[in-house]
Amino acid sequence: MSIQEFLQHVANGTSLGSLYALIAIGYTLVYGILRLINFAHGDIFMLGAYITYYGIIYTPIPWWLVFILACVLTGLVGLTLEKLAYKPLRGQPRITILISAIGASFLLQNLGVLLFSGRPKAFPTPAILSRTLIIGGVSVSLISIIIPIVTIIILAILSFIIQKTKTGMAMRALSKDYEAASLMGIDINGVISFTFFIGSFLAAVGGIMWGIKYPQLIPLMGVMPGLKCFIAAVIGGIGNITGAVIGGFILGLGEIMLIAFLPSLTGYRDAFAFILLILILLIKPTGLMGEKIAEKV
Amino acid sequence: MLKIDKATMRFGGVVAVNQLNANIKEGETVGLIGPNGAGKTTVFNMVTGVYKPTEGKIIYNPDGKKDIDLTLLRPDQIAKVGICRTFQNIRLFKELSVMDNVFIGNHLRLKSDVFSSALRLPAYIKQEKEFMEKSKYLLEKVGLYEERDEKSFSLPYGKQRRLEIARALATDPKLLLLDEPAAGMNPQETQELMAFIADIKKEFKLTIFLIEHHMEVVMGICEKIYVLDHGVLIAEGNPSEIQNNPKVIEAYLGVE
Amino acid sequence: MKNNNLLKNIIIIILALALLFILNITLDSYKVRIVNLCSIYIILGLSMNLINGFTGLFSLGHAGFMALGAYTVALLTMSPQAKEVNFYMEPILPFLKDLNMPFVLALIMGGLMAALFGFLIGAPVLKLTDDYLAIATLGFSEIIRIIIINLQPITNGALGLKGIPPKNNAFFAAMLGQTPKINLLWAGVIAIITIVFMNLLMKGSYGKALKAIREDEIAARSMGINLFRHKVMSFTISSFMAGVGGGLLAISLGTIDPTLFKFSLTWNILLIVVIGGMGSIKGTIISAIIVTIGMEALRFLDESINLGFMQTPALPGLRMVVFSIILMMAVIFKKDNIFKSTLKKARGRYAKD
Numbered sequence: 077m078s079i080q081e082f083l084q085h086v087a088n089g090t091s092l093g094s095l096y097a098l099i100a101i102g103y104t105l106v107y108g109i110l111r112l113i114n115f116a117h118g119d120i121f122m123l124g125a126y127i128t129y130y131g132i133i134y135t136p137i138p139w140w141l142v143f144i145l146a147c148v149l150t151g152l153v154g155l156t157l158e159k160l161a162y163k164p165l166r167g168q169p170r171i172t173i174l175i176s177a178i179g180a181s182f183l184l185q186n187l188g189v190l191l192f193s194g195r196p197k198a199f200p201t202p203a204i205l206s207r208t209l210i211i212g213g214v215s216v217s218l219i220s221i222i223i224p225i226v227t228i229i230i231l232a233i234l235s236f237i238i239q240k241t242k243t244g245m246a247m248r249a250l251s252k253d254y255e256a257a258s259l260m261g262i263d264i265n266g267v268i269s270f271t272f273f274i275g276s277f278l279a280a281v282g283g284i285m286w287g288i289k290y291p292q293l294i295p296l297m298g299v300m301p302g303l304k305c306f307i308a309a310v311i312g313g314i315g316n317i318t319g320a321v322i323g324g325f326i327l328g329l330g331e332i333m334l335i336a337f338l339p340s341l342t343g344y345r346d347a348f349a350f351i352l353l354i355l356i357l358l359i360k361p362t363g364l365m366g367e368k369i370a371e372k373v
Numbered sequence: 374m375l376k377i378d379k380a381t382m383r384f385g386g387v388v389a390v391n392q393l394n395a396n397i398k399e400g401e402t403v404g405l406i407g408p409n410g411a412g413k414t415t416v417f418n419m420v421t422g423v424y425k426p427t428e429g430k431i432i433y434n435p436d437g438k439k440d441i442d443l444t445l446l447r448p449d450q451i452a453k454v455g456i457c458r459t460f461q462n463i464r465l466f467k468e469l470s471v472m473d474n475v476f477i478g479n480h481l482r483l484k485s486d487v488f489s490s491a492l493r494l495p496a497y498i499k500q501e502k503e504f505m506e507k508s509k510y511l512l513e514k515v516g517l518y519e520e521r522d523e524k525s526f527s528l529p530y531g532k533q534r535r536l537e538i539a540r541a542l543a544t545d546p547k548l549l550l551l552d553e554p555a556a557g558m559n560p561q562e563t564q565e566l567m568a569f570i571a572d573i574k575k576e577f578k579l580t581i582f583l584i585e586h587h588m589e590v591v592m593g594i595c596e597k598i599y600v601l602d603h604g605v606l607i608a609e610g611n612p613s614e615i616q617n618n619p620k621v622i623e624a625y626l627g628v629e
Numbered sequence: 630m631k632n633n634n635l636l637k638n639i640i641i642i643i644l645a646l647a648l649l650f651i652l653n654i655t656l657d658s659y660k661v662r663i664v665n666l667c668s669i670y671i672i673l674g675l676s677m678n679l680i681n682g683f684t685g686l687f688s689l690g691h692a693g694f695m696a697l698g699a700y701t702v703a704l705l706t707m708s709p710q711a712k713e714v715n716f717y718m719e720p721i722l723p724f725l726k727d728l729n730m731p732f733v734l735a736l737i738m739g740g741l742m743a744a745l746f747g748f749l750i751g752a753p754v755l756k757l758t759d760d761y762l763a764i765a766t767l768g769f770s771e772i773i774r775i776i777i778i779n780l781q782p783i784t785n786g787a788l789g790l791k792g793i794p795p796k797n798n799a800f801f802a803a804m805l806g807q808t809p810k811i812n813l814l815w816a817g818v819i820a821i822i823t824i825v826f827m828n829l830l831m832k833g834s835y836g837k838a839l840k841a842i843r844e845d846e847i848a849a850r851s852m853g854i855n856l857f858r859h860k861v862m863s864f865t866i867s868s869f870m871a872g873v874g875g876g877l878l879a880i881s882l883g884t885i886d887p888t889l890f891k892f893s894l895t896w897n898i899l900l901i902v903v904i905g906g907m908g909s910i911k912g913t914i915i916s917a918i919i920v921t922i923g924m925e926a927l928r929f930l931d932e933s934i935n936l937g938f939m940q941t942p943a944l945p946g947l948r949m950v951v952f953s954i955i956l957m958m959a960v961i962f963k964k965d966n967i968f969k970s971t972l973k974k975a976r977g978r979y980a981k982d
Contacts, residue, residue, distance in 0.1 A: 113760045164961045170759050171687045175903055176960045182896060183953035189946030295946075299892075303771075306764065343779040350768035357765055358753050421851055452853030460851075466844035469837070476834070477841045481853025483834050487862055490833040491826055501834060544853055 077336070083214045085336040086329070091220040091289065093328025094227035098282040099305035100312070100320035101234065102275030108251040108315035109271050111170060115177035116157060117279060118302015119184035122295060124150040124280025125199065125287045126192050132200045139202040147280040154276025155269050157184075163265075181302075188295025196294050199287035206288070219288045226285065230278065231321060238317070243270055251315060300346060307353040313366025322364060327352065374399045374580055375420070375548060380429035380444075382415050382604075389415040391604045392429070397548070397597075399435075402574065402581040404595035406588075406615075408624065412604040413584045414461055417550050420582075421458050422448035435547045453481055455547035459537040459554065461584070467526040474525050474536055475511055478543025479504035504543075511539040514573070530557055535569075542577060549573075551583040555590050563587055567594055592616065600624070642821055649817040653798055658810040662881065663925050668816035669877045670917040672823045674901040675910065676870030681899075682907035683831060684863040685843025686755065687763040691871050691898050693770030696777060696890035697746055698739035698872030699879035700784055703793045704728065705735035706880070711792045715785050722782050732796060736819075736876045743872025744865050746773070751864035755857065767892065778887045789886020793879050816877050823870060827910050830866075839863055843908070897924070900952060904959045920952075927951060 099121055106114045127149055131142035161180040165173045207218045238244035246267045249257040258264050286301065287293060308327045312319025327349055335342050356363060375397040382390040390412040397403045405413050418424040420431055420443060431443040435455050443451055457478075466474050483490075483504075485497035512518040515535040520528060525536060534554060541549060554570070555563045567590055574581055585591050591598060592612040600608040600615060602624040608615060615621055652664055673691065680688045704712075709726050720726075730738065754765045777784045784790075797809035830836045838859055841849040850856055879885045897920070905916030930951060933943040 111760075113764065161957060161961070171681075171685075171763075172960055174687065174760055174763060175899065176957055178896065178899065179953050179957040179960065182893075183950060183957065186946045186949035186953055190944055190950055194945060303764075303767075307768075310761075310764070344775060347772045347775040350772050353768050354754065354765055357757055357761055361757065361761065423847065423851070447855075448847075448850040449853045449855045452851060457853075458851055460848065464845045464848035464851075466841045466848065468844055469840055473837050473840070477837050477849070477854070478852050480834050480838045480841075487830070487835045487866070490835050491830045493829060493833070497833070504834065540852065 080213045081336075083212075084216075085332050087214065087216050087220050089329035089332035090325070091223040091328075092332060093325035094224040095282050095286055095289070095324075096301070096305050096308045096328045097321040097324025098227055098230065098278050098285075099301060100308040100324045101231075101317055102279045103306050103309040104312070104314055104317055104320040105247075105271050105275045107309065109247065109254075109268060110162070110173075112162065112173050113177060113306060114272075114275070115174070115302075116161075116180040116184055117275065118298035118300075118305070119181050119188070120150060120154050120157070120276045120298070121279040121283045121286070121301060122188060122293075122298030123153055123184065124276075124283030125293050125297065126188065126197075126295075127280070128284050128287065129197055129199060129293055132202075143284055146284065147277045150280035150283070151273040151277035154272045154279070157276075158268060158272040163268075185295055185299070192293075192295055194295060196292045199291035199293055201288045201291055217289070219285065223285050223289070226281065227321070230281065231317070234274070234317065237274075243267065247271060304346075304349045307349045310353060310363055311356050313363030316363070316365040319363055319365030374401075374434060375582070376430075376432040376434075377416070377420070378430040378432060380416075380419055380426045380431055382412070382419055382424055383427045389604050390419070390426075390601075393601075393604075393606055395599050395606070395609070397580060397582055399580055400578075401597060402570075402583070402595050404591040404598040405582065405584045405601065406586070406591055406598060407601035410603075411601040413601055414552060415604075416601070417458060417552055417582075417584065419444075420451075420550065421456060422446055422451045433548075449481070452544055452546075455545065456550065457541040457544045457546035457548075458550035459534070459541055459552055461552040461556070463530075463533050463537055465525040465533055465537060465540070467524070469525060470522050471512065471517055471525050471528065471536055472508060472521040475508040475539050475543050476504055478540040479507060481544055508543060511542055514542075515539045515569075531562055534558075538569075538573070542573065546577075546579065548580045548582065551581065551585075553584050553586060555585055555587045558587075563590060566590070570594060638825075642825075645821060646814070646817070649813045653810065653813045654801065654805060654807075656810075658808070661810045661813060663922060665811045665813055665816050665881050666925075667918045667921045668813070668820040669874055669881065670898070670901060670921045671820045671914050672816070672870055672877070673874040673898045674905065674913040674917040675823050675827050676867045676874060677898045677902050678905070678908065678910070678913050679827065679830075679839075679870070680863055680867040681902060682909070682913075683836065683843060684839045684860060686860060686864070687759060688766040688864065688867070689763045689892070689895050689899070690750070690766030690770040692890040692892060692894040693773035694743040694747060694868045694871035695875030695878065695894065696770075696773055696885075696887070697743040698875030699885050699890070700777065700790070701739040701742040701872070702735045702876030703790045703879045703885055704783075705730045705738055706732055706794055707790065707792065708794070711794075714792065715788070715790055716782075718786070718788065719781050721785070725783060732815075732880070736873055739876035740869040740872040743875065744869035747868025747871075748861065748865045751861045751868075755860040755864060767895075770890075770892070770895065774887050774890050777890075784887075787887060789884060789889075790879075791884045793883050793885070795883055796880055811881055816881070819873065819877065823873075824910065824914065831910065835859070835862075840908070900956050903956060924948070924952070 099117065102117050103114060106112060124146060128142055128146040131137060131146055132139055135142070137145070157180055161176050162173060165176055205219055209216050209218055238247060246262045249260070249262060250264065250267055304327060305324065308323035309320045310323070311326055312321065312323030330352065331345060331348055334348055335345060377393055377395040380390060380393045381388065393416065405416060407413055415424065419426045422443060426444050433441045433443050433454065433456065441454055466477065483500060485494065485500065489497045509518065512521055515538060517532060517536055517539065525533065528536060538554065555566050558566060570581065571594060573579060595612060597611060598609065598615045599606060600621050607624055608618045608621045653661060656664065673695070677691055680686050704725055705728060708729065712721050712726050750769050754762060754769070757765055778787050796812050796815050798812040799809045802809040838854050841852065841854060842856060842859060846856060901916045901920045902913060904920065905912030927948045930947040931943065931945045934941045
């Protein structure tokens with residue numbers, strides 16, 4: 077393998093990892109506060125991509141504005157999902173809420189089939205974004221460079237919100253101690269809605285960039301990325317944003333490198349994430365950055 | 374029978390129990406008292422294997438033959454060597470019937486494997502009958518036989534406590550650990566409980582180790598008392614020694 | 630009293646067998662197929678309820694165990710010629726080619742294969758709880774599927790296996806001059822055995838111990854129940870049942886391929902268990918029948934409907950949208966389960982049970 081090829085793989089892995097990271101953040105935010113695997117998160121990601129598709133094809137709105145509107149709209153869908161599927165079950169056993177989440181995931185997938193049809197659609201990438209650059213003999217698509225940059229910017233904004241704003245403080249309080257936070261007069265419903273909005277917003281950002289990078293939309297496109305990004309969040313330590321980003325990169329780079337160095341294992345690409353998940357759960361169930369929670373007797 | 378040897382339990386930076394030494398002889402009733410948060414339940418959790426002590430040993434010797442280090446065993450193994458407990462915040466199998474709760478206490482003695490059980494082979498049937506009779510007897514003993522088919526969570530508080538004791542007795546313990554058995558009881562119920570404890574102690578040849586806030590219970594039935602404050606043993610002795618110990622009065626009785 | 634119950638149960642079983650027999654003769658082959666599917670889903674529903682409902686462990690790995698059972702049964706019952714036809718990309722491993730067993734033996738092997746993997750997988754992952762366990766078992770199920778796709782010389786990869794010999798009621802069909810249909814008695818009898826087994830297991834000491842684990846692990850442990858051993862046991866038995874169910878499914882479909890064993894298959898069973906009630910045997914049986922028939926009966930939703938004056942467009946996906954909503958409603962509005970409470974109400978009105 078030449079140096080160029082290797083760099084090519086690194087670039088691919090980095091951009092895939094950034095995408096995983098973006099989606100994983102949504103999982104981690106929700107899990108941090110509700111201790112819930114939002115199974116439908118991958119399908120929210122799918123919705124984000126489809127909403128963008130329809131916005132660009134069927135409206136005269138310029139593409140960059142469609143991107144923003146689609147993210148906001150998807151954020152609102154996520155927020156509504158929480159109100160309909162999870163809020164009525166607050167205080168129920170975790171398994172009950174998890175089942176509702178699985179139901180919601182299937183509902184969105186099949187709504188996707190119903191509304192968008194099962195046939196693949198080609199993502200209408202704006203010409204500006206589909207360019208390819210050649211840097212030091214390595215040809216890199218522009219989007220592969222944009223993705224990590226967008227991820228870093230979003231991460232910075234998110235850290236600011238969580239560390240410096242009042243809502244962010246409420247989010248942190250809620251994830252540390254739900255009971256205490258509710259007693260302290262924190263607007264729990266507001267914070268949870270905000271969390272779902274942000275998580276779904278980021279999923280839509282991921283969905284759009286995914287569409288540009290892999291321009292084929294199908295209603296089930298969210299299933300595998302959804303599962304993998306949950307895995308990324310677990311690897312990093314669920315509930316921890318930095319962990320989700322690290323997990324995303326480990327998974328993205330790992331997958332690309334596995335195929336690059338051991339092409340005979342290409343068929344096992346999707347198994348890689350699951351094997352990694354099971355290993356991490358057995359060795360360090362709290363993930364790389366997670367804290368240990370002691371059980372109370 | 375039970376020897377706690379310099380047992381220490383740390384959670385992160387917090388020392389819940391520090392270098393605790395205690396000794397319980399066969400047939401004794403031993404009390405463990407102390408203000409809230411003194412680490413009493415942590416001691417029970419260490420003895421029953423729920424927590425592994427950070428340091429120290431807990432030696433159990435039920436029959437004068439071989440020492441068993443409880444810190445090396447899992448909770449279920451500890452139950453099998455004859456130590457069973459109740460819980461401060463009552464942990465019944467809520468959705469199951471009163472009868473089933475007690476029946477499950479017998480399960481650790483079951484010799485048949487799962488297939489003989491599902492095929493109802495004679496060896497299993499025989500043991501199941503024996504378990505049923507024992508459970509019935511224990512329920513009559515604690516006065517809950519009439520409620521045997523109720524779901525356990527529907528029982529009033531006091532009865533739930535008694536059911537928990539019946540369930541623990543079903544495991545055939547030699548050493549019974551009671552975590553605040555009189556909590557939430559009125560004086561009359563407390564009196565009845567004391568008589569009940571004395572009764573089961575005699576009938577099942579038990580050694581009893583109990584945590585309690587009701588002083589009349591502790592002073593009334595314990596031969597020896599350990600006093601814990603902030604995880605440290607501050608006094609031990611018989612009831613009159615404890616009542617007159619200035620340290621105890623300062624840390625505990627004075628406050629109450 | 631006890632003998633009375635036994636007698637009652639024996640009569641119910643005989644009636645059920647008679648009913649299956651009559652249905653087998655009177656229904657057309659499409660309907661027979663659905664009834665057969667009901668039996669299979671009863672087995673699968675009970676299998677998932679054992680681990681999810683009774684033991685309180687949320688496992689989502691059913692499709693994987695079913696795949697193991699299905700492929701084992703298919704490979705053990707297909708003739709060498711059929712295998713040769715299937716494996717045109719790359720020949721099947723020589724020792725597998727001539728391996729052939731009677732159906733019942735193959736089915737047991739399918740169950741054992743699933744149980745073996747259940748045991749191997751359960752031992753490490755059952756240390757996890759709640760959602761971690763769910764995602765790990767889901768992961769294993771996907772890994773099994775991916776391995777099946779990639780092990781071409783054994784499983785024929787993504788092409789799947791075609792021409793799995795069916796179990797037909799050829800004898801009676803010949804007598805009645807009908808074309809042979811699926812013999813309902815195979816899956817039916819196995820479903821009855823499963824129901825009886827589950828009832829005996831759950832009434833016995835082990836069943837109670839499993840429920841104790843579901844109710845409170847810490848208390849169960851303190852009562853001398855070895856959590857790990859009991860969980861692995863429950864998981865292994867559940868896997869065995871899933872393997873048998875998968876094997877029966879392979880026989881009744883005649884064709885299997887890796888896409889059949891995606892997560893949506895686990896989802897179908899989860900739907901049955903949730904609607905029937907976690908930890909309810911009766912509920913699972915009723916729910917398996919209703920969901921299976923419902924899935925078929927509502928197929929029209931996906932297709933275009935002729936309303937006389939106009940033709941509605943075909944709406945693929947609508948059927949599953951409906952079922953997704955039913956699942957969520959079942960969870961959100963009942964929070965417990967549907968059948969257990971309605972059964973209780975119906976019964977309470979007439980007699981105290």
